[in-house]
Amino acid sequence: MENFSPTDPMIPRSYRVKRKIRESHDTFTLDLQPDNLEEKTNFAPGQFNMLYTFGVGEVPISISGPMKESGHILHTIRGVGNVTQALNNLKIGQKVGLRGPFGNAWPIEEAKGKDVIIMAGGIGLAPLRPAVYSLFSQRQQYGDIALLYGSRKQEDLLFHKEFETWRGKYGIQVKVTVDTGDRSWKGNVGVVTTLVPRVSFDPSNCIAMICGPEVMMRFSALELTHAGLTEDKIFITMERNMKCAVGFCGHCQFGPAFICKDGPVFRYDQIKPFISTREF
Amino acid sequence: MKTLESVLIKHPFFENLDKPYLELVTGCAKNVKFEAGQFICQHDDEANQFYIIRHGKVALEICPPGKAPVTVQTVSEGEILGWAWLVPPYRWHLDAHAIELTRAIALDGQCLRKKCEEDKNLGYELLKRLLPAIGRSMEATRLQLLDIYGARD
Amino acid sequence: MNKSEVIDKEGLNRLIQILIGRGYEVVGPTVRDEAIIYDQVFSIEDFPAGWTDEQEGGIYRLKKRSDEALFGYNLGPHSWKKFLHPPERKLWQAQKEGLDFDIIPEKPEHKKYAFLGARSCELHAVAIQDKVFMQGTHTDLHYQALRKNALFVAVNCGQAASTCFCVSMQTGPEVENGHDLVLTEVLDDKRHDFLIEAGSEAGKNILKEVKAKPAGEGDIKKTKEIIANTATQMGRKMDTENIKELLYENLNHLNWDKIAERCLSCANCTMVCPTCFCSTVEDVTDITGEHAERWQKWDSCFTMDFSSIHGGVVRNSTKSRYRQWMVHKLASWQDQFDTSGCVGCGRCITWCPVGIDLTQEVGLIRKSEPGQSGILSGNEGQNENS
Structure with missing residues (x-):
């Protein structure tokens, strides 16, 4: 009894788990395919979908790929809540409800002709991965590209198998750091902000895209401004409670903006005053 | 000595240091090299060195009893290692070892202290360079304390 | 400007009957639980005749008026949003079939509401919710369905509460926009009438059927006086500059x-x-x-x-x-x-x-x-x- 209404933004569409990729001990990627094979799975890097599991609920999940092929769509998820755990329990072929894609995109166009700094913390690399792919697809349009990635421990690092290709094939600077390391970790230990002085970029002609916990983004933006970037060249993503994703429910309001439709990507100078206000 | 001086002035820590001061500092300097895995200092050892890292990577570790050592910070090219040489009782607070082949310039702590006492302007100049580095490392520690990437529920 | 006409209480009843006849569920003011609320009405018998309300910060109580005014109250706890944007609504249901499930959307309700007694501030409130639900990136189809069908019979306020400040917010007291019909209650020793004007084609159409009498110069003047008087009664002020x-x-x-x-x-x-x-x-x-x-x-x-x-x-x-x-x-x-x-x-x-x-x-x-x-x-x- 398929009866999905394409026009009602509150009605989930039917998707199925095509593939499941374990990314780390608590994070996995669901590759989803629409039941309706006519359906377009296009999205812009930075956008998110609302994923529903039967009887449990719905959560916003950022889209982590792919960029070129269509007909399927990747979501990288950390299994920490009820719904995300339920998503983790899904088997290949099982159904999920999907609404989206929602939200705005990373400033891929604006970054053309400039150096690009991508700063990610933890699962924050997931919504940035499509941005990275977009830059690669027109690599010659951009100057130096640097990815600065921080996570809690070595075993939490996402997509690290791709880093060598990113370095080698696309010539980007990839710097990784963890908050604490053991003897098997030969990389950097320290917060992600410490990586900024270790990459080369022209602060007067550079765009930065940051995604991670809010505190991490605040300090990262601060570090980048120390390095000479102006706040209007820094873009971050915001997270707030979200129920509808289309601007009706009011939950994700953040001062002048609705994170679901005006964000999740914001220019730092435009929201900094509100980020700096406690409990806003 | 000529080569040490030219290396020092190129290191971010000594950027734009006045020539007379640079000469004073160079007087306390020597080249050092650590193989991967080699310890540079250990907790509670006398802290007589101030390292200017030229190349490589050093892990600062704490080793809780009965547990595996935990790396809390790494320092690499362009950074410095150690400030205990300036503060009595001049003892290292952490264990540090090279993760990979590391080249550095070691400045003798006692020698530096003596020169700073004799020329307070040099002392102040060094302190102005040292304090931001210590401050940054403290800020980074605060962020690490928050465990922002940790499971939050 | 639209033509002003006059009806009496019977005329108002006629209007309600016409609306019901056209398939509207007529919602208007009525007394319940010691408050004037909005609910389905069938005739002016349901209206809060002779009642008014006294309001202050944290205070609301009904009081008898010295006359039998039908719209002699200020505002109750309800607003029209409870009909257009209901307190709870099923969005969809899902049925499990083995490991699969199907989602069955709730169809938008095409109910026709006629809201009788809406005040100017309330019409502004509806216009504001229109922006939220119908003029953004996405449209709330359920709100839209009810909203498109809704008819507003507004009322010019004949008085203001001590908590009113529509003049400060430039939302009243005169009904100017968003209505299909607007009434002004004219009540003294000699008469109990309602000046009526259409604000839309739908309103004009209905008004034709009501068979109202043309309004005189005096009626129009009286209406203006009532509204002007209400504007002077604002109990609160808000300085909205910057x-x-x-x-x-x-x-x-x-x-x-x-x-x-x-x-x-x-x-x-x-x-x-x-x-x-x-x-x-x-x-x-x-x-x-x-x-x-x-x-x-x-x-x-x-x-x-x-x-x-x-x-x-x-x-x-x-x-x-x-x-x-x-x-x-x-x-x-x-x-x-x-x-x-x-x-x-x-x-x-x-x-x-x-x-x-x-x-x-x-x-x-x-x-x-x-x-x-x-x-x-x-x-x-x-x-x-x-």
Whole structure:
């Protein structure tokens, strides 16, 4: 009894788990395919979908790929809540409800002709991965590209198998750091902000895209401004409670903006005053 | 000595240091090299060195009893290692070892202290360079304390 | 200008019958639980004839009038949003089939409402909710279906409550927009009539059927006098000059702490506010686990859960929640929807159990030194890092 209404933004569409990729001990990627094979799975890097599991609920999940092929769509998820755990329990072929894609995109166009700094913390690399792919697809349009990635421990690092290709094939600077390391970790230990002085970029002609916990983004933006970037060249993503994703429910309001439709990507100078206000 | 001086002035820590001061500092300097895995200092050892890292990577570790050592910070090219040489009782607070082949310039702590006492302007100049580095490392520690990437529920 | 005509009480009954005949569910004022509320009406017998209300911060009580006026009250706790944007609504249901499930959408309701007795501030409130649900990136199809079918028979206010401040918000008291028909109750020793004017083609069409008498010069003059008189009765005032900047600059004002000492975080203000639109969703499953439903329900920024993200609640303190409500209503609403979110109806003042009065609170913030603790002073971020 398929009866999905394409026009009602509150009605989930039917998707199925095509593939499941374990990314780390608590994070996995669901590759989803629409039941309706006519359906377009296009999205812009930075956008998110609302994923529903039967009887449990719905959560916003950022889209982590792919960029070129269509007909399927990747979501990288950390299994920490009820719904995300339920998503983790899904088997290949099982159904999920999907609404989206929602939200705005990373400033891929604006970054053309400039150096690009991508700063990610933890699962924050997931919504940035499509941005990275977009830059690669027109690599010659951009100057130096640097990815600065921080996570809690070595075993939490996402997509690290791709880093060598990113370095080698696309010539980007990839710097990784963890908050604490053991003897098997030969990389950097320290917060992600410490990586900024270790990459080369022209602060007067550079765009930065940051995604991670809010505190991490605040300090990262601060570090980048120390390095000479102006706040209007820094873009971050915001997270707030979200129920509808289309601007009706009011939950994700953040001062002048609705994170679901005006964000999740914001220019730092435009929201900094509100980020700096406690409990806003 | 000529080569040490030219290396020092190129290191971010000594950027734009006045020539007379640079000469004073160079007087306390020597080249050092650590193989991967080699310890540079250990907790509670006398802290007589101030390292200017030229190349490589050093892990600062704490080793809780009965547990595996935990790396809390790494320092690499362009950074410095150690400030205990300036503060009595001049003892290292952490264990540090090279993760990979590391080249550095070691400045003798006692020698530096003596020169700073004799020329307070040099002392102040060094302190102005040292304090931001210590401050940054403290800020980074605060962020690490928050465990922002940790499971939050 | 539209032609003014006159009907008497029987004419008003005729109007109700015509609306019912055209398939409308007529909703109007009626007395229940010691308040004047909005519910289905069938004739003027259901109206609160001879009743008025007395309002102050935290106070609402019905009082007998010395006359039999049908619209002689101010505003009750209800607003029309409860019909267009119902307190709870099923969005869809899902049925499990083995490991699969199917989602069955709820079809938009095509019910025809005729709202009788809407005041000017309330029409402005509806226009504001129209922006939220129909003029953004997405359209709420359920709201739209009800809204497109709705007919508004408005009433010009013949009096104002002590909590009213529509004049400050430029939303009244005269009905100017958003109505299909507008009534003005004219009542004295000699007559009990209603001046009636159409505000839309649909209104004109209906008015033809009502068989009203043409209005005289005197009737029109009388109407103007009534409205002008109401405008002088505003019990509250709000200085809206640069109010957005004022509030944005004072997000850390000490007055928020003062308000929080009284605010119970009960959410009454958001429930009675005719523009507050926030909702949440609830997923329910039946006992077999085979059938799930998703419901949309009114929510309030005063609840703890409203701002929860995994790992915590963003707005933990009462202070931050009140600030969210008021700054949204009066400031960020302008950024979001190009209009204030306040229509000056005063319901939030009346129905606040402790009588918090937003006009007064804005005044207190305005009276103090601007910008000393606000976001535009640029100090805060730096302080936190030191």
